[in-house]
Amino acid sequence: MLLSPYTVKRICTPILSRRTAARFGSLAREGLILQSASSNVYENLAVEDWIHDHMDLEQKNVLFLWRNSPTVVIGRHQNPWTECNLHLMRDKGISLARRRSGGGTVFHDLGNINLTFFTSKKKYDRMENLHLVIRALKSLQPDLDVQATQRYDLLLDGKYKVSGTASKLGRTVAYHHCTLLCSADSSLLPVVLRSPYDGIHSNATPSVPSLVKNLSHAYPSLTCEAVMDAVAKEYRFLYNDKPNIHVVHPSDEAFFPGITQKIKELCTWDWIYGKTPKFDIQKTFQIFHKGIVVDGHLSISIKNGCIESCSLVLPSHWLSEQSCSELQDSLVGSKFCPREIIFLVTTLLRSCPDEEDVHTKWNMLCETLVSIM
Structure with a gap:
């Protein structure tokens, strides 16, 4: 050069x-x-x-x-x-x-x-x-x-x-x-x-x-x-x-x-990333699981590159409100980046009951989150 x-x-x-x-x-x-x-x-x-x-x-x-x-x-x-x-x-x-x-x-x-x-x-x-x-x-x-x-x-x-x-x-x-x-x-x-x-x-x-x-x-x-x-x-x-x-x-x-x-x-x-002006994400998504299509909605507010608030809406028959609440609450305060979200969900899975179906669903939700980052 x-x-x-x-x-x-x-x-x-x-x-x-x-x-x-x-x-x-x-x-x-x-x-x-x-x-x-x-x-x-x-x-x-x-x-x-x-x-x-x-x-x-x-x-x-x-x-x-x-x-x-x-x-x-x-x-x-x-x-x-x-x-x-x-x-x-x-x-x-x-x-x-x-x-x-x-x-x-x-x-x-x-x-x-x-x-x-x-x-x-x-x-x-x-x-x-x-x-x-x-x-x-x-x-x-x-x-x-x-x-x-x-x-x-x-x-x-x-x-x-x-x-x-x-x-x-x-x-x-x-x-x-x-x-x-x-x-x-x-x-x-x-x-x-x-x-x-x-x-x-x-x-x-x-x-x-x-x-x-x-x-x-x-x-x-x-x-x-x-x-x-x-x-x-x-x-x-x-x-x-x-x-x-x-x-x-x-x-x-x-x-x-x-x-x-x-x-x-x-x-x-x-x-x-942290100097990004505050922004919001409103996203509907679909997850294909065990032959059925599950519709979901995600609402996130991001400030200084971190998740300030998070709302995750899914059919209660697919994932309980308690599990949804636990997942979305854990996301608040984390950096809006794939590495951190994957680490957070992996850590959360280790601490939750050893239910294979719940683990599978949380992993699928994690993939959905990472896809928008």
Whole structure:
């Protein structure tokens, strides 16, 4: 994922310890270009947080270039259960991450470039950044028809979205980040960003579906490496060709003191799932058992990613009200995730009377619950 050496000079140097900050002082007051050597989404998102929190952006602008292994990244105020296919992602080993900025859900892989523009809040200008990206693309393909929209997306041929955008505004500093679809897995992208879950009622920020297309599918010369080179070159032009690209290793404390804790926070269940705005699930379901179809209804309220209340309605001749009550009461307070529900039901089965029929029915209900998570 390194940029080609004929375009820019790389200096792989630790940054931003007190000693190193002084070394970059005069350069940073104008412009600084950083490129991540990592494809770990949590590490790269942590770099964004670190720069936002620790760098003096009043006197310098920073461009951060990064790519990730397959990941779905949701916005700060989004609900992963309504935004993506969590079952498919678990099966294929695709990560889920929640970023600090708002905006919609995006799919990342090594064919998708991420660009983060850091400035002071008063210099923040998303449209100016997008125009820089457009100039970079046109330097590679002059007849390319790509335009910025009022939603701060980039459209190819007036139809296909090739870049999504989001931002975070602090008290005095800000950043704007956008994606660029160069050669992402176009067969995987649409299916992982399609939620299969129904019956969910949520006030979380929804994504706006769009037609997408890879730049390289339209123009094979627009590879990730070529595009990153062009963007870096265009950014350098703003500062009289002064900023070189500095390759950084996000997990190294010598580069970013204290970043390990930021990475850990972004990996936690409490952040990825627990920050989901409160939502409810109303679901009717059927269970086929011993030649008969049993109709059931499930009502769950979820707050901070945990089950706040649960109501399970089943025919009393199939499962007693006492058994239903015991099961639903045990679910309250647990995390809304398959692993925890399976563990909880397994533990509950060990403590209940050794009745094979009851165990079978509870296991079937457990499978129903897991199917909506």
